[in-house]
Amino acid sequence: xxxxxxxxxxxxxxxxxxxxxxxxxVGAAREREAQLTKPAGSLGRLEELSQWLAAxxxxxxxxxxxxxxxxxxNHGVTAKGVSPFPxxxxxxxxxxxxxxxxxxxxxxxxxDLGLKVYDLALELPTGDITEEPAMDERTCAGTxxxxxxxxxxxxxxxxxxxxxxxxxxxxxxxxxxxxxxxxAAWAGAGTGLDAEGLSRKAAVIDQALATHKDHLDDPLEVxxxxxxxxxxxxxxxxxxxxxxxxxxxxxxxxxxxxxxxLHALDKRALDHCLFGHVSAEQGHLRxxxxxxxxxxxxxxxxxxxxxxxxLAAGIVRAAARCHRDMATFAQxxxxxxxxx
Amino acid sequence: xxxxxxxxxxxxxxxxxxxxxxxxxVGAAREREAQLTKPAGSLGRLEELSQWLAAxxxxxxxxxxxxxxxxxxNHGVTAKGVSPFPxxxxxxxxxxxxxxxxxxxxxxxxxDLGLKVYDLALELPTGDITEEPAMDERTCAGTxxxxxxxxxxxxxxxxxxxxxxxxxxxxxxxxxxxxxxxxAAWAGAGTGLDAEGLSRKAAVIDQALATHKDHLDDPLEVxxxxxxxxxxxxxxxxxxxxxxxxxxxxxxxxxxxxxxxLHALDKRALDHCLFGHVSAEQGHLRxxxxxxxxxxxxxxxxxxxxxxxxLAAGIVRAAARCHRDMATFAQxxxxxxxxx
Numbered sequence: 001x002x003x004x005x006x007x008x009x010x011x012x013x014x015x016x017x018x019x020x021x022x023x024x025x026v027g028a029a030r031e032r033e034a035q036l037t038k039p040a041g042s043l044g045r046l047e048e049l050s051q052w053l054a055a056x057x058x059x060x061x062x063x064x065x066x067x068x069x070x071x072x073x074n075h076g077v078t079a080k081g082v083s084p085f086p087x088x089x090x091x092x093x094x095x096x097x098x099x100x101x102x103x104x105x106x107x108x109x110x111x112d113l114g115l116k117v118y119d120l121a122l123e124l125p126t127g128d129i130t131e132e133p134a135m136d137e138r139t140c141a142g143t144x145x146x147x148x149x150x151x152x153x154x155x156x157x158x159x160x161x162x163x164x165x166x167x168x169x170x171x172x173x174x175x176x177x178x179x180x181x182x183x184a185a186w187a188g189a190g191t192g193l194d195a196e197g198l199s200r201k202a203a204v205i206d207q208a209l210a211t212h213k214d215h216l217d218d219p220l221e222v223x224x225x226x227x228x229x230x231x232x233x234x235x236x237x238x239x240x241x242x243x244x245x246x247x248x249x250x251x252x253x254x255x256x257x258x259x260x261x262l263h264a265l266d267k268r269a270l271d272h273c274l275f276g277h278v279s280a281e282q283g284h285l286r287x288x289x290x291x292x293x294x295x296x297x298x299x300x301x302x303x304x305x306x307x308x309x310x311l312a313a314g315i316v317r318a319a320a321r322c323h324r325d326m327a328t329f330a331q332x333x334x335x336x337x338x339x340x
Numbered sequence: 341x342x343x344x345x346x347x348x349x350x351x352x353x354x355x356x357x358x359x360x361x362x363x364x365x366v367g368a369a370r371e372r373e374a375q376l377t378k379p380a381g382s383l384g385r386l387e388e389l390s391q392w393l394a395a396x397x398x399x400x401x402x403x404x405x406x407x408x409x410x411x412x413x414n415h416g417v418t419a420k421g422v423s424p425f426p427x428x429x430x431x432x433x434x435x436x437x438x439x440x441x442x443x444x445x446x447x448x449x450x451x452d453l454g455l456k457v458y459d460l461a462l463e464l465p466t467g468d469i470t471e472e473p474a475m476d477e478r479t480c481a482g483t484x485x486x487x488x489x490x491x492x493x494x495x496x497x498x499x500x501x502x503x504x505x506x507x508x509x510x511x512x513x514x515x516x517x518x519x520x521x522x523x524a525a526w527a528g529a530g531t532g533l534d535a536e537g538l539s540r541k542a543a544v545i546d547q548a549l550a551t552h553k554d555h556l557d558d559p560l561e562v563x564x565x566x567x568x569x570x571x572x573x574x575x576x577x578x579x580x581x582x583x584x585x586x587x588x589x590x591x592x593x594x595x596x597x598x599x600x601x602l603h604a605l606d607k608r609a610l611d612h613c614l615f616g617h618v619s620a621e622q623g624h625l626r627x628x629x630x631x632x633x634x635x636x637x638x639x640x641x642x643x644x645x646x647x648x649x650x651l652a653a654g655i656v657r658a659a660a661r662c663h664r665d666m667a668t669f670a671q672x673x674x675x676x677x678x679x680x
Contacts, residue, residue, distance in 0.1 A: 040532060043643055046639060096377055101672045103377075106661040110658040190379075298638070300384025301382065302384065314450075315654075318450040318451065318654070322443045326445075327441025333435075334429060335425065335428055337424040
């Protein structure tokens with residue numbers, strides 16, 4: 001384990017220097033919205049999405065280079081029997097992503113979204129969180145920095161997703177550490193645990209919380225001790241996107257755990273994030289509510305891979321297109337309710 | 341008014357002869373779903389959508405030729421001041437659709453959906469429902485038959501939407517006639533009525549209900565007396581699609597009123613329909629609940645034009661693509677939880 005403390009200082013510095021929304025761009029978007037050929041407010045949440053894009057892109061909302069980034073990691077805690085699938089499945093699914101056979105491939109193809117998959121040292125599972133920290137500080141901060149590199153592709157909308165057998169246990173432990181409650185309150189069926197498996201999973205989370213109980217006041221320590229490589233990378237990607245003025249769509253239960261770390265560091269850290277959907281995984285809605293976030297979709301999904309975020313990206317793209325390409329009342333010679 | 345009674349008999353005959361779901365196709369879809377590289381059930385409602393497509397297309401689910409059909413009509417009841425927009429806006433918006441300037445144009449472009457707009461004798465508004473039936477029987481049945489012609493383009497998924505200044509009043513009157521309750525219970529703000537306008541709209545609906553009160557037991561009489569041309573055409577399109585094995589996505593408040601007529605004729609008449617979203621228009625959710633229908637999206641929209649149905653079509657297409665193109669556990673050499 002690192003003892004320098006320096007890497008996390010760099011992360012804290014990035015949190016402190018986060019840019020805010022572009023109020024002028026929001027004002028311009030609102031002004032245009034009022035002139036488009038539809039009753040005021042009739043596109044509902046689509047209008048909010050356009051203004052959200054404007055706020056965080058800092059200009060006219062656009063979705064021209066959307067990217068889905070999927071981070072994959074392996075977890076030592078799988079030795080405790082927290083998943084019905086063996087840990088080899090993480091690497092097998094990464095192969096499946098590369099071959100175009102997974103659900104996220106089809107959704108990206110259907111919506112014309114870019115897709116990049118990052119496997120994070122799958123041959124080196126993180127420490128078993130019931131016994132030791134998942135990562136040392138250097139690994140954790142370095143993986144966050146790696147996650148930021150997703151911005152190198154210059155997306156204008158970034159969807160964050162993950163793959164990792166065992167990582168709903170990781171996410172549940174993080175939520176318990178950040179929001180309180182025992183393992184049973186946050187453990188869900190994941191890929192399909194039965195009642196006995198669920199009970200074992202809850203006990204594993206409680207054990208992890210007990211092991212690290214004296215070190216959970218600092219959200220970055222929560223990430224390092226209870227997290228995983230894909231969780232750290234997602235947190236880094238979300239933070240990096242903020243600095244690059246790229247709005248983010250967060251996927252489900254595990255991606256939200258990564259986001260929650262940033263939220264615990266600074267309540268404004270997720271203002272550039274949309275939560276794409278609410279997962280069927282127990283605890284996701286509660287975690288969103290704890291942060292005051294309202295998901296866009298509710299489709300009973302619990303797959304991960306960025307699938308819920310990618311579906312939401314389709315809606316966001318449609319919103320941007322309406323905002324940019326609709327005719328104004330004047331252009332279309334349509335009578336407004338208050339003719340000028 | 342027609343006195344022959346024959347045209348409605350033809351409609352009743354089509355209702356009586358509706359085909360049912362293809363259970364074998366549903367079984368095959370379920371079997372394939374279980375082999376795809378994801379935890380069982382993890383795509384949630386997307387899996388249900390694939391099975392719904394299979395049931396009503398009668399085979400492997402596909403969305404290759406999706407079509408959004410928008411029907412536009414004008415209403416004599418606009419003379420009673422039920423909309424803040426003048427009735428000329430209906431024709432102006434049809435022009436806007438043709439020029440590609442409306443919201444539905446952008447959503448269709450974003451999702452690669454076909455779009456056809458049918459203007460239904462806009463120069464001949466239907467009768468003012470507070471004083472007389474909207475249509476005679478021949479016009480109503482003939483307009484339903486016209487709506488069925490949308491199937492000539494052989495879509496494999498049909499989205500139903502509308503445009504018509506005054507038609508939320510029409511739809512509210514239909515809901516009141518079918519489900520009970522006074523005008524105030526079903527009248528919403530529509531394109532943006534203030535409190536005074538809303539009160540006037542509720543009174544107009546009550547007046548229409550009183551005028552026709554002795555003739556509202558037959559749903560087709562409800563359609564003829566309280567409906568409009570676009571409502572009749574949508575009902576016809578939904579019924580025609582059933583016979584052509586084309587699943588339908590119904591848009592919002594007004595399109596749902598058309599669907600509700602069919603539902604009142606036969607509770608199974610909407611089994612091939614998905615309700616794309618729940619509108620912000622007061623009463624839509626209640627109408628859906630009265631029919632036991634659960635909308636796919638909840639985005640606070642209240643525009644019509646098929647916009648909510650078109651957004652839902654994007655999700656349905658992604659579902660079909662996941663079902664068709666995902667790799668199986670065997671194909672991808674991914675370990676399933678129960679290796680065979």
